[in-house]
Amino acid sequence: MSTPVKKVPIHLQSAQNRLLIKHGKVVNEDEITEDDIYIEDGVIKQLGRNLIIPGGTRVIDARGKYVLPGGIDPHTHFEFEFMGAKSVDDFYQGTKAAVAGGTTMIIDFVMPKKGESLIDAFYEWRQKGDDKVCCDYALHVGLTHWNEQVKKEMEALCKEHGVNSFKVFMAYNFMLNDAELYSAFDTCQKLGAIAQVHAENGSIIAKNVEKLLAKGVTGPEGHELSRPEEVEAEAVNRACIIAKQVDCPLYIVHVMSKSAGLALKQACERGTRVYGETLVAALATDGSHYKHECFHHSAGHVLSPPLRPDPTTPQFLMNLLAQDALQVTGSDNCTFNKAQKELGKEDFSKIPNGVNGVEDRMSVIWEKGVQTGIIDPCRFVAITSSNAAKIFNIFPQKGCIAVGSDADIVIWDPSRTRTISAATHHQAVDFNIFEGMECHGVPEYVIVNGRVCVDEGQLRAVEGHGRYVDTPVFAPYVYDPERVADLKPVKNGTHDDSLPEHFQNKVQIEEKVCPTPTLPDSAVSTPSCRGARPEGQRNIQDSTFSISEDLDVERKSCIRVRNPPGGKSSGFW
Numbered sequence: 346m347s348t349p350v351k352k353v354p355i356h357l358q359s360a361q362n363r364l365l366i367k368h369g370k371v372v373n374e375d376e377i378t379e380d381d382i383y384i385e386d387g388v389i390k391q392l393g394r395n396l397i398i399p400g401g402t403r404v405i406d407a408r409g410k411y412v413l414p415g416g417i418d419p420h421t422h423f424e425f426e427f428m429g430a431k432s433v434d435d436f437y438q439g440t441k442a443a444v445a446g447g448t449t450m451i452i453d454f455v456m457p458k459k460g461e462s463l464i465d466a467f468y469e470w471r472q473k474g475d476d477k478v479c480c481d482y483a484l485h486v487g488l489t490h491w492n493e494q495v496k497k498e499m500e501a502l503c504k505e506h507g508v509n510s511f512k513v514f515m516a517y518n519f520m521l522n523d524a525e526l527y528s529a530f531d532t533c534q535k536l537g538a539i540a541q542v543h544a545e546n547g548s549i550i551a552k553n554v555e556k557l558l559a560k561g562v563t564g565p566e567g568h569e570l571s572r573p574e575e576v577e578a579e580a581v582n583r584a585c586i587i588a589k590q591v592d593c594p595l596y597i598v599h600v601m602s603k604s605a606g607l608a609l610k611q612a613c614e615r616g617t618r619v620y621g622e623t624l625v626a627a628l629a630t631d632g633s634h635y636k637h638e639c640f641h642h643s644a645g646h647v648l649s650p651p652l653r654p655d656p657t658t659p660q661f662l663m664n665l666l667a668q669d670a671l672q673v674t675g676s677d678n679c680t681f682n683k684a685q686k687e688l689g690k691e692d693f694s695k696i697p698n699g700v701n702g703v704e705d706r707m708s709v710i711w712e713k714g715v716q717t718g719i720i721d722p723c724r725f726v727a728i729t730s731s732n733a734a735k736i737f738n739i740f741p742q743k744g745c746i747a748v749g750s751d752a753d754i755v756i757w758d759p760s761r762t763r764t765i766s767a768a769t770h771h772q773a774v775d776f777n778i779f780e781g782m783e784c785h786g787v788p789e790y791v792i793v794n795g796r797v798c799v800d801e802g803q804l805r806a807v808e809g810h811g812r813y814v815d816t817p818v819f820a821p822y823v824y825d826p827e828r829v830a831d832l833k834p835v836k837n838g839t840h841d842d843s844l845p846e847h848f849q850n851k852v853q854i855e856e857k858v859c860p861t862p863t864l865p866d867s868a869v870s871t872p873s874c875r876g877a878r879p880e881g882q883r884n885i886q887d888s889t890f891s892i893s894e895d896l897d898v899e900r901k902s903c904i905r906v907r908n909p910p911g912g913k914s915s916g917f918w
């Protein structure tokens with residue numbers, strides 16, 4: 346376990362804002378190149394061979410290693426009050442663990458209580474996250490009820506708070522009915538947002554739970570029995586049909602079963618704009634654990650939708666990822682300790698739902714996907730970072746190794762192995778669903794916004810080092826895929842203080858909101874005004890020399906960017 350590192354005042358930070366990564370194999374979603382990477386002030390400034398760089402730059406030798414974009418985990422629940430308990434990984438512990446495993450950005454879910462203002466809940470989440478995050482983060486917002494006020498607040502969240510995704514639930518006691526789903530999707534479409542869906546038929550589940558408990562089935566095995574896979578598949582299908590009526594792009598979170606994956610694939614073939622996320626849990630474990638004699642073991646695996654009893658499910662889902670029938674992997678990290686899981690000791694329906702995964706996602710997916718030969722390293726990058734960055738409209742700032750992109754980078758040693766255990770992981774939770782799994786692929790260095798946060802395997806995460814990142818509406822990869830061919834990131838060359846071409850192509854620039862934007866329009870990147878950030882905190886190290894001094898990240902943040910609405914299409918990869 347590492348010791349937590351507290352925020353270091355700017356004047357005491359040591360000089361290490363310049364890094365050169367040499368001799369590695371640079372993996373992007375579309376190609377592998379043998380380039381060196383020069384990083385300064387948190388941004389990739391040069392990519393290529395024989396780079397001319399300033400003296401005093403730290404050099405990391407990545408010979409024999411892959412150099413990957415840092416992972417983006419688009420599905421976490423840190424410090425989340427749910428089913429009578431609060432998840433034990435907070436934004437510090439959770440993002441620290443993320444970084445330890447090679448993830449450099451997470452997207453968490455703001456979850457308003459039923460009837461609560463969405464904006465109030467958003468601020469509550471910012472308060473929980475801003476000072477604690479060890480890596481960048483963004484927020485989706487849950488719609489736990491539906492009315493005109495919600496609609497208004499969705500608009501404000503999109504226009505003023507950098508939110509472009511809203512999650513609706515078809516299960517739990519805050520689920521929406523079909524008419525409400527229709528209105529929520531319609532609103533998302535008009536705003537240029539993405540609708541996310543927890544797809545399970547909540548009414549069927551409630552009846553099944555009643556029946557099972559009446560029959561005396563009270564243990565964790567009842568969890569999967571009450572939510573069989575057709576109950577998931579039916580909801581996926583229904584959500585797709587509803588979304589298609591209003592032409593709303595849809596993102597199905599945590600696809601956990603073969604039937605649900607196939608329902609999604611078929612909807613896509615029928616012309617629905619739908620993207621699918623599966624979980625690392627679903628790719629590496631299965632429902633056999635619900636039959637384990639130890640309550641803590643079986644309850645430790647309870648999440649919704651459940652792991653499936655069919656042991657061929659994990660490989661089936663990996664194949665769907667390989668075929669691009671699914672596009673994204675998340676963790677749905679929502680961790681409850683053994684004592685909290687005991688809330689459901691007498692009744693499986695009261696076991697707080699959720700498992701770990703934010704730390705182990707990268708290694709486990711490498712093991713089950715690349716090591717087995719089902720996917721190659723490029724596809725690994727696509728499903729662990731680039732596709733999420735595209736869907737949530739932060740590509741190529743994130744999810745990409747290109748000139749002008751954030752220096753969120755993992756140097757990955759495919760020849761080393763590690764064995765996962767709750768005894769050695771960095772998460773707060775006292776259980777690990779991947780206990781004992783040996784994984785090839787270890788992050789030897791993890792660079793977060795230009796700072797080396799895992800250094801030769803040693804975790805040096807910094808509380809508060811991350812920023813809130815806006816996710817602008819009308820993601821071209823979702824709303825305007827025909828234009829995507831023009832949005833190629835710059836894969837070599839030097840940052841010359843002007844906006845990299847790929848950013849120019851991508852965005853319409855709109856100066857507003859912040860009082861003193863002094864940066865020229867040409868030097869704009871995607872993140873926009875973020876609140877509650879002390880002046881200077883983003884500058885991670887002292888610097889007396891810069892080859893591109895004009896690109897001041899703090900000032901850069903004061904210009905908003907917005908993507909224009911575009912045409913429609915049924916798919917983009």
Ligand SMILES: NC(=O)NCCC(=O)O
Pocket residue numbers: 422543647648649650677679698699700
């Ligand atoms: N998935 C789960 O079981 N817990 C987290 C909440 C949710 O995503 O449904």
Ligand SMILES: [Zn+2]
Pocket residue numbers: 420421422677679
């Ligand atoms: Zn979730």
